[in-house]
Amino acid sequence: MELKGNDSGRRHGSSPSVIVIGGGISGVAAACFLHNAYFKVLLLESRDRLGGRIHTDNSFGCPVDMGASWLHGVCNENPLAPLIRRLGLTLYRTSGDDSVLYDHDLESCMLFDMDGHQVPHKIVAEVGDVFKKILDETEKVRNENSNDISVLQAISIVLDRHPELRQEGVSHEVLQWYICRMEAWFSADADTISLKTWDQEQVLTGGHGLMVQGYHPVIEALSKDIDIRLNHRVKAITDGYNKVMVTLEDGRNFVADAAIITVPIGVLKANLIEFKPELPDWKLSAIADLGVGNENKIALRFDTVFWPNVELLGIVAPTSYACGYFLNLHKATGHQVLVYMAAGRLAYDVEKLSDKEAANFVMRQLKKMFPDAPEPVQYLVSRWGTDPDSLGCYSYDLVGKPTDIYDKLRAPLGNLFFGGEAVCMDDHQGSVHGAYSAGIIAAEDCCQHLIKRLGSVQLVSSREEILKSIVPLKISRM
Numbered sequence: 001m002e003l004k005g006n007d008s009g010r011r012h013g014s015s016p017s018v019i020v021i022g023g024g025i026s027g028v029a030a031a032c033f034l035h036n037a038y039f040k041v042l043l044l045e046s047r048d049r050l051g052g053r054i055h056t057d058n059s060f061g062c063p064v065d066m067g068a069s070w071l072h073g074v075c076n077e078n079p080l081a082p083l084i085r086r087l088g089l090t091l092y093r094t095s096g097d098d099s100v101l102y103d104h105d106l107e108s109c110m111l112f113d114m115d116g117h118q119v120p121h122k123i124v125a126e127v128g129d130v131f132k133k134i135l136d137e138t139e140k141v142r143n144e145n146s147n148d149i150s151v152l153q154a155i156s157i158v159l160d161r162h163p164e165l166r167q168e169g170v171s172h173e174v175l176q177w178y179i180c181r182m183e184a185w186f187s188a189d190a191d192t193i194s195l196k197t198w199d200q201e202q203v204l205t206g207g208h209g210l211m212v213q214g215y216h217p218v219i220e221a222l223s224k225d226i227d228i229r230l231n232h233r234v235k236a237i238t239d240g241y242n243k244v245m246v247t248l249e250d251g252r253n254f255v256a257d258a259a260i261i262t263v264p265i266g267v268l269k270a271n272l273i274e275f276k277p278e279l280p281d282w283k284l285s286a287i288a289d290l291g292v293g294n295e296n297k298i299a300l301r302f303d304t305v306f307w308p309n310v311e312l313l314g315i316v317a318p319t320s321y322a323c324g325y326f327l328n329l330h331k332a333t334g335h336q337v338l339v340y341m342a343a344g345r346l347a348y349d350v351e352k353l354s355d356k357e358a359a360n361f362v363m364r365q366l367k368k369m370f371p372d373a374p375e376p377v378q379y380l381v382s383r384w385g386t387d388p389d390s391l392g393c394y395s396y397d398l399v400g401k402p403t404d405i406y407d408k409l410r411a412p413l414g415n416l417f418f419g420g421e422a423v424c425m426d427d428h429q430g431s432v433h434g435a436y437s438a439g440i441i442a443a444e445d446c447c448q449h450l451i452k453r454l455g456s457v458q459l460v461s462s463r464e465e466i467l468k469s470i471v472p473l474k475i476s477r478m
Contacts, residue, residue: 015040016450018443019246019254021234021273022262024052025215025432026419028222029439030260030446035226037447042254043226044246046233046389050223053264053390053421054432056214057380060301062335063214066382070094070103071211072431073204079440080218080433087217091209092332094311100128100178101312102185103208108311108331111177112369113170119316127174130165134158135199137165142195148400151198152190155179173316173323180323180343187293187393187430189344190320194397202427210332215432237261238276239414242453257450260442262419265409266292266391279413286408289401290422292392293430294347294385298340298362300376305330307338307370315365321346324365340365347393348385355381394430395422410438412449417442 016039020031023045034041049055053067071080074091084091095105106128111119138154159166167175179190186193211218236247237259244259263273268287279287307313307328314325321344329337340362342350350358359379366373384393397405410423419442421435428434 016258016454017042017256018446018450019044019244019256019259020262021237021246021259022052022264022420023047023050023223023228023230024262024264024420024435025054025219025222026421026435026439026442027052027260027262028219028226029436030262030419030443031226031228032222032224033440033443034447037443039447039450040256041227042256043223043228044232044234044248044254045228045230048230050228050230051216051219053384053393054215054219055382056216057299059380060299060335060337060378062333062337063216064299064329064335064337064339064380065211065214066297066299066380067384068215068432069210071209071433072103072428073206073433074209075204075206078204078206078433079437083218083221087221089217090212092212093207093209094332096207097203097205099207100132101181104181104312109314110308110310110312111174111314111316113173113316114368116368116371119170119174123171124174127167127171128178130167131175131178134162134165137162138195139199145195148194148196150191150399151182151193151195152179154195155190170316173318176318176320177314177316177323177325180320181325183320184295184325184341184343186396187295187343187347188291188396192291192344192398194399194401197397197403204428204433212333234263234273236274236276237416239416242415244415257454258415258417258446260417260419260439260446262439262442264292264390264392264420265290265395265422267389270391272388282408283411283413286402286405289398290405290409291396291398291401293344293394293396295341295343295393296347296350296382296384297380298342298350298358298382299380300338300340300359300362300366301378302336302338302374302376304374305336306373313338313369315368326366338366350381351383351386355379396430410442412445415449417446417449419443 018034018039018041020027020043023043031041031043055067056063057066071091074093095103099105111124134155137158141154141157183190233249234246235249238245243255246254309331311328311331312325317323327339329335358381384390410418419439421429424434424438
């Protein structure tokens with residue numbers, strides 16, 4: 001597809017050509033769909049690897065997902081289920097359908113205060129019930145207010161109205177920990193999350209499953225036989241009457257009949273890609289109005305397991321910012337790894353530290369719980385907020401923004417189609433299966449557009465049939 005002189009036309013009778021920009025799961029899924037439909041596909045990825053915000057690191061000698069790591073909705077209705085079944089990948093279920101901790105259940109959680117004392121499970125459960133009541137009451141606040149406010153402001157109003165729901169001492173700190181976990185779900189601070197839409201997302205049934213082997217096998221399977229160019233950073237996209245030209249930062253050009261853009265919303269917000277002609281105001285407004293959260297992981301590998309056999313270890317504190325939690329990969333995968341997760345402002349503050357400083361910060365948290373904890377033998381630190389190829393983790397709804405943002409984001413423009421987690425249908429933003437579905441839908445729309453413009457082409461492939469084989473999902477724990 002590289003433009004050479006004037007040889008940019010489509011040869012008579014050849015397959016339609018599409019350039020997919022972005023090699024995350026949305027882009028890879030779109031490219032896979034088009035390849036199976038016998039389109040000519042080229043995938044351009046700016047990184048030196050595929051996966052985007054999916055990144056399974058194997059430097060510990062075992063898979064550790066430093067980006068996405070859960071399948072949200074362990075059920076056959078999940079669009080990724082057929083592929084996960086076919087690959088024989090194991091899911092470790094960390095929660096059922098309705099957990100106050102979103103992707104974890106309280107039954108395998110242990111909390112400590114700042115002095116290292118374990119918080120009695122009875123208190124943790126009681127405060128969890130209070131937290132649910134507070135969130136239920138915020139719905140009344142929402143119904144009373146025509147203007148949107150933040151979730152944190154709504155919680156403050158609820159506590160003013162219902163002083164019996166206020167918590168003191170360690171119970172207050174546990175309540176802050178619950179807010180910290182809520183902020184982690186949105187990868188944003190509660191004072192920026194929209195009350196109007198915070199609980200409007202659709203969650204598939206079956207609870208939440210950790211990918212035991214990591215997400216890389218999924219990316220690898222989808223990218224098989226695709227023409228992929230790594231280290232190809234796109235700087236400009238020109239949409240002509242019947243062609244799209246994609247320009248790289250080194251000046252090279254690629255031309256195709258259409259393009260599918262799946263780069264992260266953070267990259268679009270930063271205007272790192274120039275569109276010619278310029279995107280219309282309604283599209284630019286949608287990009288500007290959508291929030292982008294940040295969550296980072298600090299993974300620690302140890303020689304020995306010195307922590308209890310629970311899935312989640314947490315530190316409670318007077319503010320949600322000062323709270324913290326560790327995912328115990330040893331319970332889920334058998335590997336001697338703890339993963340600390342920081343969201344919102346804390347995630348950005350962690351990125352200001354060197355890797356060593358970040359690991360030291362996390363170890364100070366860990367030693368509050370386990371004073372004799374040894375130093376890790378290895379550590380890994382993610383930096384999604386300042387990574388120029390992502391500039392954030394995933395999308396969320398800011399306070400006071402229009403509700404039709406997602407429709408405008410996914411709307412095609414001429415020969416340009418849009419994928420990525422931020423544009424998925426049915427309110428599954430921020431999830432891997434949502435990003436996957438958005439890529440498939442963009443590819444379907446692109447196919448129909450090119451069929452209409454260029455004439456009929458073969459869309460059915462026997463390669464798709466293998467994904468439909470009925471094999472049960474492999475689930476541990478529950």
